[in-house]
Amino acid sequence: MIQQETFRSSALGKAVIALMMALLALVATTSAAGATTGPGGGSARTDFSAQATAAGLSNSQAKSLQGRVDTYLAKTPGTQVAANEIALAGGGTLLLTLPGEKQARELGAENASRAAAAGCPYTYVCAYKGENFTGDELRLYTCNYAVPIYWSGTGSWINNQRSTLYAKFYDVNGYLGWTSPGGYSEDRHAPWGWVYWLSPC
Numbered sequence: 001m002i003q004q005e006t007f008r009s010s011a012l013g014k015a016v017i018a019l020m021m022a023l024l025a026l027v028a029t030t031s032a033a034g035a036t037t038g039p040g041g042g043s044a045r046t047d048f049s050a051q052a053t054a055a056g057l058s059n060s061q062a063k064s065l066q067g068r069v070d071t072y073l074a075k076t077p078g079t080q081v082a083a084n085e086i087a088l089a090g091g092g093t094l095l096l097t098l099p100g101e102k103q104a105r106e107l108g109a110e111n112a113s114r115a116a117a118a119g120c121p122y123t124y125v126c127a128y129k130g131e132n133f134t135g136d137e138l139r140l141y142t143c144n145y146a147v148p149i150y151w152s153g154t155g156s157w158i159n160n161q162r163s164t165l166y167a168k169f170y171d172v173n174g175y176l177g178w179t180s181p182g183g184y185s186e187d188r189h190a191p192w193g194w195v196y197w198l199s200p201c
Contacts, residue, residue: 048083055083055107061099068096076148082107091142092124092200097135104137120158125167125180125200128156132188138198146170146197155192159183161201170197 052062062083069080077089084096084107095104120126120139129135129151140147146168159167161183169178171194180187 046080048080051107052083055098057083057099064099065096072096072150075150088140088147090145090147092138092140092147095137095139097137102130102134104135120160122160123162124158124160125198126158126160127198130154131156133158140198140200143201144199146174146199149192149195149198151192153192155190156188157186157190157198159185159200165201167201168199169195170199172196 048066049059049062052065057065065084069084069086072078072086072094073080076086076094078086078094079089081087081093084098084104086094086096088094095106097104120133120137123141125140126133127138127140127149129137131154133156135155136151138147138149143165157167157180159165159180159182161167163182163184166182167180168176169180171177174197177194
């Protein structure tokens with residue numbers, strides 16, 4: 001106790017304490033400035049409503065789209081990066097169709113239009129909820145990293161990688177059930193019922 005009192009009363013001790021207090025104040029101010037508070041006082045996520053409005057969605061359509069995004073986020077680790085896009089934790093993205101549209105597209109992409117689908121980029125494997133490359137779209141590129149397939153029924157997929165890379169489809173137990181031909185290959189009418197996981201290579 002005596003040593004502590006001596007330290008506190010010394011000039012050096014006072015300088016150290018003042019410096020520590022200044023640093024704590026700086027950290028607190030920076031944190032407060034960077035945080036966004038929600039209605040309950042907690043941190044709020046990024047609001048993509050302005051982007052949804054710019055894409056021509058009504059308030060109810062934007063809420064419906066956000067509800068679908070939230071449903072996906074509850075099932076898989078990822079981060080929402082646009083009104084209709086989730087960056088998957090293991091690599092790749094999930095693009096959701098906008099209300100009233102059949103094909104997913106990137107919002108804010110250069111020369112994007114309602115009629116233009118995003119398409120499956122080269123070096124990716126893309127999986128679609130619907131047949132003929134329609135509906136919500138998974139874009140995957142990380143080899144040996146299986147991503148959940150969220151859909152049942154009949155959908156579609158594209159392997160737009162080089163000819164020596166094969167997409168791998170896994171069943172509910174994690175067993176490899178089927179391997180695609182090398183790129184470019186596709187299936188416009190693929191059964192998702194038995195597929196639970198997909199790895200691009």
